[in-house]
Each structure stands twice: as C-alpha cells, then as structure tokens.
Amino acid sequence: MKKNSLIAQKTEELNKLAQLDNFNPTEIRKQVAGLNKLLDESVGIKTLSAADLVPPWIIKTVQFNSQSTPEIRLKELERTGNNVFMVKAETIILDYLTDSGTGAQSDEQWAKIMTADERYSHSKTYEEFIPVAQKLFNKKFILPVHQGRSAENLVFNSLLASLVERANQQGKKIICTGNSFFDTTIGNVQNNHAQVISADCPESADTNEYYDFKGNADVNKIESIVKEHGSENIGFIVMTVVNNTIGGQPVSLANLKAVHKIAKQHHILFLLDSARIFENAYFIQQREAGYQNKTIEEITTEMTELADVILMSGKKDGIVNMGGLIATDNEELYKIFLNRCVLIEGHYSYGGMSGRDLAAFTQGLKEGSRQEHLRQRINQVTEFGNGFRRLGLPIQWPPGSNGIFLDAREFLPHVDKNFFPAQRLCAEIYWRYGIRPVEIGLSLVGRDGAGIKSIPAKDFVRFTVPRRVYTKEHIDFTLEALANLYAVRDEIGGLVYKKEGLGNGHFTSTFEMVATTDIPKLLPGVLDYFNTPKATYKQVYFPPNAQLASDK
Numbered sequence: 159m160k161k162n163s164l165i166a167q168k169t170e171e172l173n174k175l176a177q178l179d180n181f182n183p184t185e186i187r188k189q190v191a192g193l194n195k196l197l198d199e200s201v202g203i204k205t206l207s208a209a210d211l212v213p214p215w216i217i218k219t220v221q222f223n224s225q226s227t228p229e230i231r232l233k234e235l236e237r238t239g240n241n242v243f244m245v246k247a248e249t250i251i252l253d254y255l256t257d258s259g260t261g262a263q264s265d266e267q268w269a270k271i272m273t274a275d276e277r278y279s280h281s282k283t284y285e286e287f288i289p290v291a292q293k294l295f296n297k298k299f300i301l302p303v304h305q306g307r308s309a310e311n312l313v314f315n316s317l318l319a320s321l322v323e324r325a326n327q328q329g330k331k332i333i334c335t336g337n338s339f340f341d342t343t344i345g346n347v348q349n350n351h352a353q354v355i356s357a358d359c360p361e362s363a364d365t366n367e368y369y370d371f372k373g374n375a376d377v378n379k380i381e382s383i384v385k386e387h388g389s390e391n392i393g394f395i396v397m398t399v400v401n402n403t404i405g406g407q408p409v410s411l412a413n414l415k416a417v418h419k420i421a422k423q424h425h426i427l428f429l430l431d432s433a434r435i436f437e438n439a440y441f442i443q444q445r446e447a448g449y450q451n452k453t454i455e456e457i458t459t460e461m462t463e464l465a466d467v468i469l470m471s472g473k474k475d476g477i478v479n480m481g482g483l484i485a486t487d488n489e490e491l492y493k494i495f496l497n498r499c500v501l502i503e504g505h506y507s508y509g510g511m512s513g514r515d516l517a518a519f520t521q522g523l524k525e526g527s528r529q530e531h532l533r534q535r536i537n538q539v540t541e542f543g544n545g546f547r548r549l550g551l552p553i554q555w556p557p558g559s560n561g562i563f564l565d566a567r568e569f570l571p572h573v574d575k576n577f578f579p580a581q582r583l584c585a586e587i588y589w590r591y592g593i594r595p596v597e598i599g600l601s602l603v604g605r606d607g608a609g610i611k612s613i614p615a616k617d618f619v620r621f622t623v624p625r626r627v628y629t630k631e632h633i634d635f636t637l638e639a640l641a642n643l644y645a646v647r648d649e650i651g652g653l654v655y656k657k658e659g660l661g662n663g664h665f666t667s668t669f670e671m672v673a674t675t676d677i678p679k680l681l682p683g684v685l686d687y688f689n690t691p692k693a694t695y696k697q698v699y700f701p702p703n704a705q706l707a708s709d710k
C-alpha cells in the first residue's frame with residue numbers, strides 16, 4: 159500500500175474511533191502517534207524517541223533569561239539600525255547566534271578551572287593537556303592557541319608567505335581549495351594574499367533533497383583546480399569537518415580519503431579544520447557503511463591520520479568559552495608555528511590561554527568526544543530541524559550538526575534577493591519573540607575584495623544551537639514562534655543599507671526596513687548602489703601598505 163493511502167486509512171480509522179459511544183482518548187492518542195509517524199515518514203523524517211533525545215546530564219546551575227518585551231526590542235532595533243549583532247544581549251531570550259564558545263561547562267570543567275596551574279610555562283595544566291590532545295588527534299606535536307582564527311593566522315602565514323612571494327614574481331596566484339571555507343578561514347587566506355576556491359559537492363546546493371554527506375568536497379573540481387593552476391601554485395587543501403558554511407553538514411571518510419589522495423599525488427599539504435570533528439565522526443558512525451561498530455575515537459583517528467596539519471577552534475567540540483589548537487607530526491612545521499606562536503599568542507605552552515582556559519579545554523575535549531554526548535547533541539539539532547520540516551518551513555535538509563539553516567528566499571518569496579531577506583527575518587524574529595538567529599547570506603558575503611557585491615547562492619537564517627544549554631521546551635518555543643511568523647510572512651518586507659559597514663560589514667552595517675510594496679520602486683537604485691565599487695574598500699580590508707597579488 160502506498161504511504162498516502164496508508165495515511166488515509168489511518169485517518170479514517172481515527173474518525174471512526176472518535177465517533178464511538180465508548181470514546182477512548184488513550185486509544186486515540188496511540189493511533190495519533192502512529193499517524194504522526196506515517197506523516198513524518200512521508201516527508202523523510204525518522205521519528206526520534208524520548209530515549210534518543212534524553213540528555214546524559216542534569217542541570218545544576220541556571221542563569222535567568224531576559225524578560226524583555228517587543229517594545230523594548232523594537233527600540234533596540236531602531237538604535238542599532240536593525241542589525242541583531244549590535245543589540246544588547248540582555249534583551250535576548252533565546253540566542254542562536256552561534257554554537258561557538260556558548261556551551262555550558264560541566265561541573266568537572268569548573269572543578270578543573272579552580273585547580274588549574276597558572277605558572278608561565280610548562281604548567282601542570284599544559285602537561286595534562288598534551289597527552290589528551292595527542293591521543294584524540296593522533297599527532298605528536300600539539301600547540302595550544304586561544305581560538306580557531308589564531309590557528310589560521312599562524313598556520314596560513316607560515317605556509318603561504320614564501321609561496322605567495324614566489325608566485326607574485328612569476329605573475330601567478332596561490333590558490334587554496336577544499337570544501338567550503340569558514341569566513342575567518344577565507345579572511346586569513348586573503349590576508350596572506352592568496353585566493354580561496356571552494357569546491358562543494360553538487361548535492362549541497364539542493365536544500366530539499368536528503369543526502370548523507372552534503373559537506374563533501376567535489377573531488378573532480380578539486381582535481382581540475384589543481385590541474386588548471388598547477389600543483390606548485392596550490393597553497394594547501396583544507397577540509398572543514400563538519401562543513402559549517404553550507405549547513406553544518408558532515409563529510410564522509412571516503413570523501414576525505416579521495417581528496418587526500420589528490421593532495422598526496424600532487425605533493426600538496428592536506429589540512430583539517432576540525433572545529434566539529436567529533437560531531438562529524440558521529441555522523442560517519444551513523445551513516446557511512448563499515449563504521450557502525452567503530453568508536454568515535456577510532457573514526458577520529460582515521461580522519462586525523464590523513465592530515466598534515468590540524469587546526470581546531472576548541473569553542474565548538476571542545477565545549478569551552480575560549481580555546482584552540484594546532485596539531486601535526488611534522489617537526490619542522492611545528493617549529494615554525496611555535497616561533498610564530500610566541501610572537502602573536504604567547505609562550506607555546508599556553509598559546510594565548512590562561513591556565514584555567516586550558517584546563518577546561520582538556521576536560522571539554524574528553525566530554526565532547528563521548529558517544530552519549532554526541533548522541534544527544536546531534537539528535538537535539540535533528541529534532542529541531544524535524545520541527546521545521548513538520549511545519550513545512552524550507553531548511554537545509556537533513557539537519558547538520560550545529561544548527562538549522564532556514565532558506566529566507568523561500569520563506570519570503572516576495573522579497574527580492576537584493577533586499578536582505580535573511581537579515582530582515584533575523585530582525586523580525588528578534589523583535590517579535592526575543593529570539594536571535596544570524597544571517598548567513600548577502601550581508602555576510604557583502605562585497606568582494608574589489609568592492610563588487612557578490613550575491614550568495616542562498617540566503618540563510620541560521621539557528622545555531624549551543625551545546626548543553628537549551629531544553630526541549632526552548633526548542634518548542636522557537637518552533638511555535640516560527641509557525642506564527644510564517645502565518646504573517648506576507649506582511650514582512652526587506653531591508654536596504656542605511657550605512658554599509660566596511661570590511662566585515664555583517665557586524666556593523668545599519669539598515670532601514672522597507673515595505674513589500676516599495677521593493678519594485680527601490681530596486682533600480684539598490685542595484686546601482688551595489689554595482690558601484692567603493693574606492694576605500696580595499697584599504698580598509700587589507701593592510702594599507704600591502705601589495706595585493708591581484709594588483710600585479
């Protein structure tokens with residue numbers, strides 16, 4: 159029997175049950191649960207049980223939330239030019255801005271913080287951190303750094319500076335490729351005057367279709383990038399696990415191995431951006447053939463042994479407010495990184511972190527890689543995404559590891575893509591319900607280095623879920639808010655720049671709200687503005703005296 163005829167049959171049975179004289183609510187509820195399961199299946203949802211979702215922790219300390227009103231929040235939007243990055247955090251009820259550094263630390267982490275060793279070098283805390291990181295990342299040399307972007311800064315400068323100088327002399331460019339780069343990763347490559355060409359698998363572009371590993375790279379595209387530019391002009395290949403930018407989507411081990419093979423064939427360094435490596439390992443265990451009986455540690459080892467250099471922001475899977483690391487087996491590279499670390503982060507045995515940060519990180523790495531933690535973490539995010547799907551809201555499907563990415567152009571089809579539909583939705587969700595998501599779209603991508611706007615393929619509103627912070631009730635409140643917003647979406651217009659912030663404009667641009675009816679009238683002016691390069695842009699984004707590869 160086809161699924162929808164099964165649903166019709168169940169509905170009919172339910173109707174009959176409801177009309178019985180001896181009406182039995184318990185029996186009806188049982189039947190409704192069965193019908194709900196069928197409805198879930200009809201839209202590709204695998205129903206999760208309470209046992210799948212129950213947290214492996216209990217709440218011991220609580221922090222009271224803001225009780226702000228829509229009036230207060232509207233005033234905040236007025237003050238900040240409708241940019242939710244600039245509103246006062248105390249006006250926010252639920253904050254989905256990021257899963258970075260926002261997780262709840264455990265009692266054991268706080269205990270380690272109290273007993274951390276703050277002596278300058280080779281502290282007891284450092285000596286405890288090294289073997290834990292060596293074991294988990296399977297590398298001999300470990301360098302702590304204070305967060306992911308400082309690992310990028312340090313590693314990319316060390317790897318790219320001389321390559322870029324040589325390429326410039328030959329009138330060539332240095333290219334870095336892989337799956338999607340995170341924005342600071344792009345920034346740190348560009349800041350070293352090299353270029354990023356990301357190569358995501360084609361499946362990642364179809365938000366509606368289920369695919370196990372949408373975070374994969376397009377292996378053929380990487381191969382053709384290497385051929386086109388010449389292997390000597392490839393700075394490195396970096397794979398980001400999970401692939402944050404396209405929806406926190408996992409990468410399969412088969413894909414990592416295929417990309418690694420190209421790197422090794424052409425003597426190119428292979429890097430792993432492993433901010434969410436344990437979450438990626440969990441997806442491999444659940445979805446990739448042959449890994450069901452392997453532990454998270456075994457899968458992580460299989461991933462890390464491919465990498466020449468591992469970079470990690472500890473603020474995600476390390477469940478700390480601040481922390482990061484670099485790992486490698488290459489002693490020569492380690493020494494170069496170490497020297498640079500002393501210049502920009504501090505002594506190599508603390509890397510910009512106080513002893514207490516490092517102690518919390520050591521414990522957080524152990525907790526973040528536990529099977530029961532990952533089961534609850536991934537299932538909570540999945541169930542959040544299932545809620546969107548049940549409401550018929552357009553999201554990157556299936557849900558990834560760190561949050562839900564709502565397709566703003568589909569949510570507001572009447573708002574032209576030049577009018578910041580995702581940014582406008584963030585403002586609406588904030589003022590109406592006190593919930594803050596973040597735009598991953600036009601405002602973030604803004605203009606490229608030459609001052610020309612690049613329109614991203616998608617305009618997402620990202621609801622990133624902090625680890626161990628929100629309960630099912632928080633998630634349900636969010637879904638209820640979104641269902642209410644969807645019902646009035648026709649009333650919601652777009653935004654235009656009041657003042658465009660230069661450089662990382664995402665954080666500082668201010669906007670004005672425009673009504674749906676004004677959009678067609680304003681469109682020619684908006685296009686004109688975007689197509690006019692800004693003379694000052696380059697100087698703000700790059701160091702003023704730097705000579706750009708693209709200037710040659």
Ligand SMILES: Cc1ncc(COP(=O)(O)O)c(C=O)c1O
Binds near residue numbers: 306308340342398472
């Ligand atoms: C994939 C990825 N890489 C790097 C970073 C940068 O890390 P951090 O915020 O610790 O500097 C992030 C941060 O969100 C990220 O998601």
